[in-house]
Amino acid sequence: MAKELWKGNEAIAEAAIRAGCDCFFGYPITPQSEVPEYMSLHMPEHGRVFVQSESELAAINMVYGAAGSGMRAMTSSSSPGISLKQEGITYLAGAELPAVIVNCMRGGPGLGTIQPAQGDYFQATRGGGNGDYRTVVLAPSNVQEAVDFMQEAFDIADAYRNPVVVLMDGLIGQMMEPIEWRELPKRDLPPKDWAAGGRRGRAHTNIINSLYIDPDECDKLNQHLTEKYAEIQEKEVRWEEVDCEDAEVVITAYGTPARIALTALELLREEGIRAGLFRPITLWPFPEKALAELSARENVRAILDVEMSSTGQMLDDVRLAVEGRKPIRFTGHAGGAIPSVEEIMDAARKALKEAN
CATH class of the missing domain: 3.40.50.920 (Rossmann fold)
Incomplete structure (x- = not known):
């Protein structure tokens, strides 16, 4: 198979499109701005949705809405922008909604620098929002892996109804490397019969929610999430x-x-x-x-x-x-x-x- 020379961020965006991403919501921030730039041009060509939101908070809540309706939705940002998305990410986890989040890390804390860093490890692996939740975190070390992991991320998210983070430093997003576009093994995914689709023509509608006033109900949800995370730990761990x-x-x-x-x-x-x-x-x-x-x-x-x-x-x-x-x-x-x-x-x- 012939190799093609791609810039990391643009390759990530193309990989998401090839993986069937239906909706992208994001806001530009260095060093990942090429992701929404590429999406703005090519998502409409495929009849899909691109929205440059007014803020990072708006972007992640748009992801919540699209994911809740069963769409394959994603967002991308860099460290300070991902911080702003943490409330929405914990909502996604609590409502058991699949979504893909790309963090092209830059130096911090605060606004820091636009140069590459790895200071968001705690945020990604411990959960930067409130509550007991986890996100699957994939860490590519080159552009080929970034492309492959992006295509897998949507399947992993759908398989477990959970947010998946593709975490990489800004250098990988900015570098150019030869890659191969290859078919990856497809998972046998369950139907999205949980998605909110309205009442018309249905005996009932699904409710997407992460609010449980009854403590016993909230405890039941967290026990269920704990069992799901244990399954992920058993089946999805990878290393070299x-x-x-x-x-x-x-x-x-x-x-x-x-x-x-x-x-x-x-x-x-x-x-x-x-x-x-x-x-x-x-x-x-x-x-x-x-x-x-x-x-x-x-x-x-x-x-x-x-x-x-x-x-x-x-x-x-x-x-x-x-x-x-x-x-x-x-x-x-x-x-x-x-x-x-x-x-x-x-x-x-x-x-x-x-x-x-």
Whole structure:
């Protein structure tokens, strides 16, 4: 199959269209503005809906309405804009509505910078809104994965009636890479007989809601959601291991830092240090069991977590998985700075030295 050169953000938008996205609602913000720009041109060509909303709050509530009627709906934004959408995301989760949310992360906190970062890990994996809920979080490390994950995200959302976040740093959205448009396996999805469709010609109508005044009813909903999240944790967890069979130092990273780490571990091996990479692909559900088993191997002496955040956010999940079996060191930058190959190599050397 011939490859085509695509910019990350535009490839994401095209992938959503190919996945059957019916409605896009969004608001421009750097570094993801090419997503709504592309959608504004091409969604009408396919007879689908594009709306540039008056705000991020309006966009996510438009997604709620479209998803509630059974449409495949999505939005995209960057860090501060995603923060504004958190109320709507918790409503989507509470009403069990499928939707896809793209976050092309930039440096923060606050308005921060337009440069790439990974400071939204907590927000995405812990739920930035209120209540006990989870969103499935897919983390591509290149444009090909971004394209593939976008097409899968709609199926995952429909399968579990749950919001799915595609979380990537701004560098992936802005870079250009060759990709293949390929057919991905389709899921056997249930009918959307829960969708609100009006009363005409029906004996009843469905009500889309996340408000439960009766505490017992709200407790029942949360127990149901807990069971659903357990199923997701069992069936949807994904990760990649590179050169971990004999690794004495394991680097944990996702997104752009994982790509940089690949070069670092290659050079480390040339100088006699057996380095490996453990890359979570689903940030939630986090591949906790796989990392726990890896860290328990006798050949592994230290773990090095690398992120584009100041003190580490995925670091918490790494620590929970490792459970003190091996020492963990962190290296990273925030606010738009990117860890270098040399910094990762130096940190790996120090991690091994401290482990002796």
